[in-house]
Every structure is written in structure tokens, then in C-alpha cells.
Amino acid sequence: MAIIKNAIEAMEAVMTPEQVSRARAAAEREMLAIRLAELRERKGIRQSDMKAFSQTAISKIERRKDMKLSTLIDYLEGIGMGLEIRVYPKNAKGSHKSQTILKV
Template sequence: MLKKKQKKELKNFDTDLAKFVPQDLINQAKTEAQKEIFKLKLAELRQNQGIKQTDVDGFSQVSVSRIESRSDIKISTLIDYVHACGFDVEIKAVPRRNKKKEEFVLLKA
């Protein structure tokens, strides 16, 4: 008689990872991942507008390249860059643990 195969229960990746990796390393990896995503989104923002690096008003191609490869940027530079790409900036504060998900707008530019 064949044994019934037991189904493996799929669990949350974060939960499974926490069993093997210290939480501080997980948090550090998430922070680094967010920085990389931010860089990609800046370039994507410009590209979706059909703007070449050489055509961003007020910025040289070298400056645009540096901005898009930085993981940390001054808010004033971000605002200028986003404006040059034809967008506005809105920075919000969102509670981490509050289920209401109230958002507080900190900056509209």
C-alpha cells in the first residue's frame, strides 16, 4: 500500500527566513533592497516620460547618471529632478502598525 504524500504547507517567506537568519540582517537586506528599487524607479520615471539622460532640464547627463545611481539623495535634489521629469513630489508619513493606515502629507512640491 502506498503512503499518501503529505502536502508541504507553504508559508510566508519572511516567516521562514526569520527561522534561519537574524532579524537585524533581514532588516538590513530589506533596507538595501529598497535603496536599489528607489534608484531603478528614478530612471524608470524619466524613461517613461521619453526623456533621455542628456535631455533633463537643469541637469547634465553626468548629474542625471549620478542621481539615478545614488541610493541616498537630498530632498531638494529629488524635487528638482522629479520636476524636470514633469512630475510633482509628495512625501507622506504612514504609520507602521496602525491598522487605520492614516497618511500624513509632509511635503507637496
């Protein structure tokens, strides 16, 4: 893991702050797709087992970089999971804490 961290730091060192921000956002979107498929697989649910969507739709959802919140909620309900959205101050100084703004 240290090798990966060093490689990332080396790449970010030659990028502008805006490029780093865009790259991190893109990586997070990619990770969402991986996390959704992993959640479903850990629950032992095949794409074709989900009632609310066709197998093709599940495949597309799991590859999406962006989706409606309602679609994500429906997907998670289909695998027996809920959703909690928390917000936090990015540049927190002091005792600012995160807070839940949605839990379904």
C-alpha cells in the same frame, strides 16, 4: 512571482530580524534608482534632455542609494513630476491613517 517570494522567505528564515531589516532597507534604496530611471524613460526623456543637470549628473543621481530631498525635487521637476511624502504609523492598531507631510 511565487518562486521569488518563496526564495525571499527562505533567505529571511535564516536571518536575524536586524539582518532582514537591513536587507529590506538596502533593497528599497536599490529600487529607488530603478524607479527614477523608469519614470524618466516612460516620459520619453533622455538623460541629456534634462536642463537642470548634466547627463553625467543624471546618471549619478539615478544610481545613488541616498540623496538630498532638494535634489530629488529638482530631478522630478526636470521630468515634469511632483513629489508627495506620506507618513504612516508602522505598528498601527486602530484607525491611524497615513498623512501627507510634503507635496511639491
